[in-house]
Amino acid sequence: MKLSLAVVALCVAMAPGPGMALQAAPVTSTAPAATQPALDELMRLLAARRHGHVRFTEVHVLAMLRGPLESSGELSYDAPDWLEKRTLKPRPETLVLAGGVLSIRRGARTRTLELAQYPELAPWVESIRATLAGDRAALERYFQVDFSGSLAHWSLLLVPKDPARAETIAQIRITGEGATLHTVETRQPDGDHSVLTIGPELTP
Secondary structure, three states: OHHHHHHHHHOOOOOOOOOOOOOOOOOOOOOOHHHOHHHHHHHHHHHOOOEEEEEEEEEEEOOOOOOOEEEEEEEEEEOOOEEEEEEEEOOOEEEEEEOOEEEEEEOOEEEEEEHHHOHHHHHHHHHHHHHHHOOHHHHHHHEEEEEEEOOOOEEEEEEEOOHHHHOOOOEEEEEEEOOEEEEEEEEOOOOOEEEEEEEEEOOO
């Protein structure tokens, strides 16, 4: 699942605003997303964002490791579907998603993947790409979408609809304020999880 976690980390971008740490805890809601008008307003706010460039920190907790794996670097986004995750520490690595093509560069080596050939990765990619684009229909194609909070402080809980996808993704939780994304937490059924914290903004 290393590649899938990398795709999730790649596919995060942001509007201007500071990052905010997130403690791992279950998200609950008292009503389905379809009855929450605030979700539609959030999607409109996100769809209006065209560019972002921020710092990030990321923590992976894997059962096979004795301690958490930490990394940091920069994230960039240009609407509608260009995303870049440039890791600076502990080792340089650049991941770029342009349309349906994912490129992974480590040192002098570059690997390119046509995502159409890896349908199992679609939910990982679309969980963030559709959120950034404010595309509720695309999100609901793969996930049960649960909105909680308010536009000022919101949380989206994404749970796979397809039982086969649920074998690799337990849930994805995205938090933010208005059109600003702050954190993305990805949890797998085996307990492995990652938390990516977004911000602060970088000037051009």
